[in-house]
Amino acid sequence: MKTLDQFDIAGRSALVTGGASGIGLAYVETMAEAGASVTLADIDIEGAEREADRLRSEGYDVRTAACDVADLAQVAAAFDGHVDAYGGCDIAFANAGWDAGNGFWTPDGKRNPEGQIDVYDPQRWYRSIAVNLTGVFHTVREAARVMKRNEEAIGRRGGSIICTSSNAAEVNEAIVGVPYMPAKAGVKHFMRHAAYELAAYGIRVNAIAPGPFVTNIGGGWLKKNPAARQAWDELVPVGRVAETYQIKPLALLLASDASSYMTGSHVMIDGGMQLGPVKPL
Numbered sequence: 001m002k003t004l005d006q007f008d009i010a011g012r013s014a015l016v017t018g019g020a021s022g023i024g025l026a027y028v029e030t031m032a033e034a035g036a037s038v039t040l041a042d043i044d045i046e047g048a049e050r051e052a053d054r055l056r057s058e059g060y061d062v063r064t065a066a067c068d069v070a071d072l073a074q075v076a077a078a079f080d081g082h083v084d085a086y087g088g089c090d091i092a093f094a095n096a097g098w099d100a101g102n103g104f105w106t107p108d109g110k111r112n113p114e115g116q117i118d119v120y121d122p123q124r125w126y127r128s129i130a131v132n133l134t135g136v137f138h139t140v141r142e143a144a145r146v147m148k149r150n151e152e153a154i155g156r157r158g159g160s161i162i163c164t165s166s167n168a169a170e171v172n173e174a175i176v177g178v179p180y181m182p183a184k185a186g187v188k189h190f191m192r193h194a195a196y197e198l199a200a201y202g203i204r205v206n207a208i209a210p211g212p213f214v215t216n217i218g219g220g221w222l223k224k225n226p227a228a229r230q231a232w233d234e235l236v237p238v239g240r241v242a243e244t245y246q247i248k249p250l251a252l253l254l255a256s257d258a259s260s261y262m263t264g265s266h267v268m269i270d271g272g273m274q275l276g277p278v279k280p281l
């Protein structure tokens with residue numbers, strides 16, 4: 001098979017959680033630009049409608065679903081709506097994520113008194129695990145349920161599931177709230193088990209592990225705080241934090257048959273951050 005033909009996802013369908021902003025929105029755009037039909041699922045339904053309207057005005061097939069990934073019933077309903085619209089689901093991004101805040105460090109490099117373990121707000125911990133880890137379980141669970149029926153429903157066997165992990169699954173990134181690191185490490189290991197179990201059904205499961213991307217996460221501090229952004233540019237071995245368009249080719253690789261022999265991979269896209277910061281914070 002020719003190389004570029006393996007990237008062809010035209011006529012397939014994809015569901016993206018957390019698709020209204022940042023990295024998830026880049027995934028939605030990637031799928032739409034490559035000719036797939038997309039469900040943009042997000043807890044922020046206004047943002048979801050706004051971005052879907054914009055993409056529809058550009059001629060793309062994008063629908064929305066209101067969905068809190070911490071709630072299994074809402075995730076199941078988002079997939080059921082997708083199947084009603086498109087017959088099955090070829091591609092699912094378990095992407096929605098949230099920083100509970102109160103990191104050990106503030107964005108400008110000061111010790112945060114509320115970020116220390118002995119005073120850390122347990123409600124932030126519970127919600128972070130519910131969204132960042134349990135939300136991925138819910139999404140992979142429902143994607144697997146639907147994808148196991150794909151051959152009968154749409155004549156294509158299996159599918160591709162892509163989880164958004166983080167470099168924080170590998171290294172301690174103390175700028176985000178403390179539950180974020182164990183949640184993302186859990187995403188990495190759950191993804192590996194899901195890949196092992198679902199391989200027999202033709203369902204591949206991989207994870208994208210971004211380093212620092214300029215998005216709205218953590219209140220959008222990388223967008224709003226130029227001094228913090230410059231400090232982070234200087235920490236990354238390639239010399240800059242990333243823009244979301246830079247994740248699109250990797251998303252297409254993992255979503256398409258171009259990655260047909262990849263499953264259980266935790267793919268870093270971090271400008272070399274896992275190699276260690278260029279200088280300490």
Ligand code: NAD
Binds near residue numbers: 024070167
């Ligand atoms: P973002 O805040 O720009 O986008 C997150 C999206 O998820 C938003 O649209 C938000 O409404 C949605 N969301 C939040 N909680 C949700 C929930 N419970 N249910 C459904 N949707 C929900 O942030 P982002 O940086 O694009 O984050 C996307 C993913 O990338 C997350 O999993 C995040 O942990 C991961 N990530 C981001 C970075 C980074 O530097 N930006 C680095 C590593 C990993």
